Amino acid sequence: GDNGYAAWLRYDQMTDEKLTDEYKGWTGELVLPSGVPVEGVLKTAAQELSRGIRSMIGTTPTVTHEASQQRFIVLDVLGGGTWVDQASGIVPALSDEGYILKTIHEADREYIVAAGRTEKGALYAAFHLLRLLQSGAAIGQLNLIESPKYSLRMINHWDNIDGSVERGYSGRSIFYEGNKVLTGSDRIRDYARLMASVGINGIAINNVNVHREETFLITEKLLPDVARIAEVFGEYGIKLFLSVNYAGTIEIGGLTTADPLDPNVRAWWKEKAAEVYRYIPDFGGFLVKADSENRPGPFTYGRDHADGANMLAEALEPYGGIVLWRCFVYNCHQDWRDRSTDRARAAYDHFKPLDGRFEDNVILQIKNGPMDFQVREPVSPLFGAMEHTNQMMEFQIAQEYTGQQKDVCFLIPQWKEVLNFDTYVKGAGSTVKEIAAGRVHAYTHSGITAVSNIGNDENWTGHHLAQANLYGYGRLIWNPELTSEEIAKEWAAQTFGGNEKVQDVIVNFLLESWSIYENYTAPLGVGWMVTPHYHYGPDIDGYEYSKWGTYHFADHKGIGVDRTVATGTGYSSQYTQPNAEIYDSLEACPDELLLFFHHVPYTHQLKSGKTVIQHIYDTHFAGVEQVEYWISRWLELEGLVDEERFRHVAGRMNRQLENAKQWRDIMNTYFFRKSGIPDAHNRVIY
Ligand code: GCW
16 A cells, blocks of 8 residues: 655656666766765765665666766766866856756766755755656756745744644654654654755744743753754754743743843853754754743733844854744734724734844744635735845645645645735835845845644645645745646656546646635635634634634624724735725725625625625535535546555545535525525525
């Protein structure tokens, strides 16, 4: 059976004889002109290439310092003074992690140069070459130059040291169990491989909610173990980051305060930073959730976020470390009766006034939307709004609100919409994509991060198809110009093989899945309506009278949150024009976000021509039908996909269908009862 453990690095033995022979001709010899390395990232690159080639082609390449054959592969670091520099010609605009893949034809020999500006670049080149081989591409005329769009390409784990994973839908942690760090596990190395293969270069290995035991991760008690993970990561060019407890000085430091301006507090953090770097010389930095959802923070001492972040920045600065300071700050003890407080406003209201106050090695980490990873949200207005403050984007690969890896929801299309959103903060073209790259405001640090969706399930992600989100995330933040379709195709070909029918079904199902999920869940951008705490399955009023600030305000006449300037919370004004005006206007606001910005009667006519109530009915019936359709398409793949994965996916899809039906019937019934307006097509509503 196939348990999916290899994910997209399967390197199945090739079946096409002609192509195998062709590849064999090129891959017999692997030449490292700067010498065969005994350690480091270049060694990893050579190993990965050998391993992949052996597995796909059946022969192990000779790894050597000097070429002896007519055709071979060269792995090198550019600018190292070897003959490869000359052979490669002038390589323009190659960043530190960039690389070339180039086939060079000389009179008496031909070879493929896989070379980076650094060893990391060479590793990425190796993985790219393997990807080409795995998809059966022609390699005789390669001429590729690649540079990542973002310098920080990160993953955040919400793993706890007891082995549980907050919002984890794929088993338990691969890093911890029973308050111990799992240092000896192969999974960590295999995970590093998977991540490096798609260009990830930083991983924070513990939950942003840092409980008591995890507070010790930055102490002698646990640092030796953490350092072993960092070493494995290091071989794959990945920096390790840790989430820290803002109140560490009190929790474990023997102090009575965590006031960021207190000299003893500052001294303690400096001491901690020194200690961490003693164990982990290439440590990335601290990730911090402060004054957020009951976590400690500088507010307790009458200080602000800049004071808190700068204290940590000062401690890390001598070592080149950075502080990732999260902006997920809002009042989580709101009174639902209070209509003036709007959670969506919170991040902007808290942070915008602090622009310019943060140290250079602080980055504000901002969730893509103003609420919390809903199926549909506008882009956070804080993004790009602080000209003098480094910012990075936070996505969630874990499908907390989008089906929890039971339902299929391919998130690349959603992230692409976010990245392509034009904020206009510096005129047209100020897209999120460019801001996150530090190209709209000149940030010293920037990039993209996302909450991981893996655990110790054999296939890493619970649902086999949820691997596509992990793969796609890495590919997208390397190159956001890739289309969702290109990414889905790459992934499906590597993960499920070249059969055209299999490809067609998987790729098209993935591409439709976000809109299907949206169809049967919360409509028109209003969000939530999920089972409180668990966030899977419908509970329309589950959060309606709660303290969390997440309301839909449905009554017998209408639904939606008025966030306009004239009659609502004024949230719309946090955007730069023309976005502010578009969202504020009932006529201009796009349908898919209508209920995020406006409270409207059920009879309000959408741009689609339908009324809101008919839209709710239609999308919910459609969502279920779409899931039924894709189940029937999947079942056509019996015998074309290995038994184990075929059955697993079919099983999950049946659960998805149950979920979709539950949403459909509860939503339609609820809104029929509220509004009294029947379905125009007289379908069954309870
Ligand atoms: O919405 C919430 C999640 C929490 C998470 C929090 C956050 C890590 O439900 O589980 O805590 O977001 O992003 O901090």
